[in-house]
Amino acid sequence: MVFTKYFRYSLRQYFLNPYFIFWGIIFIYFWILMCAYVFAKGVPGDYMLYVVGSDYGQLLILGLGSASVSAAFTFYYSSFAVRFVTKFTKLNPRRFLIENFLSTILYLCVYSGIIWGLFVATFYSKFGEWYLPKDPLGLIGATILSAIFLYLFSLMLVYFVILLRAPKLSNFIGYVPLMLSFLAYAAFWVDFGIAVYISPFNLISNLTYYFYTKEKPFTGDIIGNFMKLIQNETPSYADPVLSVVALCIWILICGILSYIFVRKSRGISYEELRIL
């Protein structure tokens, strides 16, 4: 299938969004520098890969949360033009869905790659060693799963706002992925226990850590559990297989809800949401 120009311009719009460049790249890079030059100070060399793995996992969810804000606003902005375009241009509904999905997934995956590259390069410049993932293919797979989840999650939120006929909520709802990312970031200090499986953002960081280090991720309280590990005590681990299954279930739930919401939104006229 030959892509229309929608695919290329959609990618362009994502990457050149000033909001994304500041919050997704510059802001996250600041924290990468903090991780390498401040937080990793005094960590024994043998443990550095675990630090890189957990820091990358945590910053990745913040970064993906920021990137998803752009995706959510794009979905909202285009929600009415899509009705015309899918009827009266060559971008039929199937083609639109494929191009929109692929451009958003590619954007989120390339973004993850950029963050990873910055991480590895920054730690190399500080410690003179390349801290590369032990299971790169697994890491790529986890990144793709994360991107699919965030795509469907953002889509579901946007169409939920449309169904509510509450355009004023669109600004708030666009930031929900970022807010949940910050909640999951609390895993540095808070042990989520079994609740880690119902928080998709924790699942993303756990899987990233697992494939980066090939060590079981913690259920939370990363700092505390890390200390336990150093002191030869047993930390509280999350099961990686169960984490993959839980994330897939989340993807399924968001996919089904998105489908239902998109279908139901057809009954809502442009005029009902034109406050924007």
Next chain:
Amino acid sequence: MLKISDLCVSYGRREELILKHINAEFDKKTLLLGPNGAGKTTLFRTICGLTVKISGKIYIDNIDLDSVFGKPGVIAANIPEIFGLLYLDCYRLLDLYMDLFDSDKDLALSIMEEFGLSEGFLKKKKPHQLSAGQRKIFHNAIALAAKARIKLFDEPFEQLDPARKNKLIECLEKEKAIIILSTHETWLIRKLLSWDVTFMFEGQLFGKLSVKELSDSYLVFEKYPGALLTVETPKVVFSIIKEPKGKPLADFMSLDYVYKLA
């Protein structure tokens, strides 16, 4: 041909109908004349699929629009909401839509150029950074350049200066597609003499006359025997007549005055 059959539209949970049982056939260039708030834009948005109808059917060449998907060449329009697919600069947005319409980007650019929007200018501006008139030209030009059997122009002359209005009239006259042009400005009936006219008041369509018949007609606020057309709604009653009585229709400039004078 665009055929509308018993079309009703209301917004959301409101019970009041915005478009009330509209039946019409458009087989040549037509002026849709009506005051602001008559439902002209809503009718266009409904044809374009942005506004949801509660009943009725819309056909183009006997094909039900509900069953049309992924078909360029059927409808083009200058309605701003249909151009919100991506948030790009004007040049790239034009490039995107010309690709999606399977149409000629260079033709669109030459029309823009004719109306004073250069390629360099379009590359520097996003649609929201254009003035109201420039934005209107931008959307008009895409609709003009797009290949389509039916073209909908919603208030295409609004915010344009007189020279550009004349240029746009030339472009519309040259156009081969069936055009439906909505406006509240009655001066157009002195210009588009080969077109048809349909009136729209309070969500209803009235009549189908030729512009030639209307160009030297008068408007009286009463039911007039033998009138070319009588419009009767809950808020206003008037007739369009040939006899020199009342006020010349073209002198109204805007049909909004009908309510003021009624």
